[in-house]
Amino acid sequence: MTRRMKCVIAYDGTDFSGYQVQPGKRTVQGELEGVLKRMHKGSDVRVAASGRTDAGVHAYGQVIHFDTPLALSPEQWKKALNAQLPDDIAVRSVDEADSTFHARFSAKAKEYRYNVWTAAERDVFRRYYCAWHPYPLHIDAMNEALGLLKGTHDFTSFCSAKTAMEDRVRTIYHAEIEADGPMLQFRFIGTGFLYNMVRIIVGTVLEVGQGKRPPADIKSLLAAKDRRLAGPTAPAEGLYLWHVYYDRESFDHK
Amino acid sequence: MTRRMKCVIAYDGTDFSGYQVQPGKRTVQGELEGVLKRMHKGSDVRVAASGRTDAGVHAYGQVIHFDTPLALSPEQWKKALNAQLPDDIAVRSVDEADSTFHARFSAKAKEYRYNVWTAAERDVFRRYYCAWHPYPLHIDAMNEALGLLKGTHDFTSFCSAKTAMEDRVRTIYHAEIEADGPMLQFRFIGTGFLYNMVRIIVGTVLEVGQGKRPPADIKSLLAAKDRRLAGPTAPAEGLYLWHVYYDRESFDHK
Structure with missing residues (x-):
């Protein structure tokens, strides 16, 4: 009998060339499939994830699934995977899922967070885990800009120009900022995010915070559908895939 | 005219073979002296520190000094050094010091902190910055053991057997523990610490916390003056040289 196992995993993206397998590169998917292949005596086991993450991008709550004939309990799977995975990937939970569950296609929404360290001083212990932006920022203006992004929009101005033709x-x-002293955390929940969308939103909203743009720019940017008019792509190290929601209830009331 | 500059520096010890220069190895002192040599047009500038730190050990408040004929202000020094140092060393402050000041010999006390992550779950983002010890711990018993270490003692049982013959x-x-959820932070202030002393104390006190030893063991260990009787040396990644005190007042009343 084949079982479908669903896992919530965390990884430190620093030393990975992103999530997705690429020949000759160290990737999260490559490490996961390598461990599963050993556990299945050399048979390939394909891992499906809720989505890719880029090089240097972290995950606290990435979700994956795979099918297996092995009769291990979820707790045994968690132990076995954690014992064999490298130190920069951790399996946080394992559950047996319905055969109709799909890590990507069953997802109702995703949460991303983006950390910005705003102190004048560089923090050597946060250099891989936050973007460093040592400039005075108007948080209220930034939250106003973020408010204008909420709702249903065409986000063409806020995705990489390399994004394949598709519905944007x-x-x-x-879309809010939580401030804890010099540490800002952007929090986004949405139905899905286009390529580089969170990083371009953060880069643009930081320009609002510095007074380089008014918050109302967001409206004209959404209308213009032109990536060149938005701000820069904020660096990978601040970004975390935080949570994947498979149930509307769980995020509607957040 | 020669000026003596005092700097407070932070470094992430992960990618260093410790503080002190060693041929062919990447060290904090080596990076500092390399930058200073370039700034002095090829002349060697010797850096003195409050003390060494081992490979993997971090510093939040290491103190160094050096002598220079360059007429830069402290603020200019800070900028110039931070611009040239690698990302894992940061200069937090620079002051001009009296010519009698010495980073090591003027120190009155040092503060070390040691981070222990006690959750059942590994945290991929803390793996270089905490020791992971996923066992139930009796904090009160640990604080009782730490209380017995306070005061003036011969710490032979709590230093590496490799320590050169000297006054111990x-x-x-x-010596206390601050707990913040599953994160424990040991805090020590003392006149000085022998080789591996903080890590052996932490390793021994964790055994007390697990119920492997009673707190009163500390008394007999101090009396025995035998390293073999104490607990294991806790790993380097949890340890931080936090602060160096050059003024008794500043720590007497803490």
């Missing part, structure tokens, strides 16, 4: 309409449910 | 009497002023 997405819905953002939550 | 030291005074510990403060």
Whole structure:
């Protein structure tokens, strides 16, 4: 009998060439499939994830699934995987899922967070885990800009120009900043995010925070559908895939 | 005119073979002296520190000094050094010091901190910055053991057997644990610490916390003066040289 196992995993993206397998590169998917192949005596086991993450991007709550004939309990799977995975990937939980569950296609929404360290001083212990942006920022103006991004919009101005032709309409449910001293954390929940979308939003909203643009620019940027008019792509190291929601209830009331 | 500059520096010890220069190895002192040599047009500038740190050990408040004929202000020094140092060393402050000041010999006390992550779950983002010890711990018993270490003692049982023959009497002023959820932080202030002393104390006190030893063991260990009787040396990645005190007042009343 084949079982479908669903895992929530965390990884430190620093030493990976992103999530997705690429020949000759160290990737999260490559490490996962390598361990599963050993556990299945050399048979390939394909891992499906909720989505890719780029080089240097972290995950606290990436979700993957795979099918297996092995009769291990979820707790045994968690132990076995954690014992064999490298130190920069951790399996946080394992559950047996329905055969109709799919890590990507069953997802109802995703949460991303982006950390910005705003102190004048560089923090050597955070250099791989935050973007460093040592400039005075108007948090209220930034939250106003983020408010204008909420709702259903065509986000063409906020995705990489390399994005393949596709529907660029997405819905953002939550977009806020939590400040804890010099550490800012952007929090986004939405139906899905286009390539580089969170990083371009953060790069643009930081320009608002520095007074380089008014918050109302967001409206004209959304209307213009032109990536060149938005701000720079914020660096990978601040970004975390935080949570994948498979149930509307769980994020509607957040 | 020669000026003596005092700097407070932070470094992430992960990618260094310790503080002190060693041929062919990447060290903190080597990076500092390399930058200073370039700034002095090829002349060697010797850097003195409050003390060494081992491979993998971090510093938040290491103190160094050096002598220079360059007429830069402290603020200019800070900028110039931070611009040239690698990302894992940061200069937090620079002051011009009296010519009698010495980073090591003027120190009155040092503060070390040691981070232990006690959750059942590995945290991929903390793996270089904490020791992971996923066992239930009795914090009260640990604080009782730490209390017995305070005062003036011969710490032979708590230093590496490789320590050169010398006076092993030291005074510990403060030794406590701060708990913040699953994160424990040991805090020590003392006149000085022998080789591996903080890590052996932590390794021994964790055994007390697990119920492997009673807190009163500390008394017999101090009396025995035998390293073999104490607990294991806790790993380097949890340890931080936190602060160097050059003024008794500043730590007496902490």
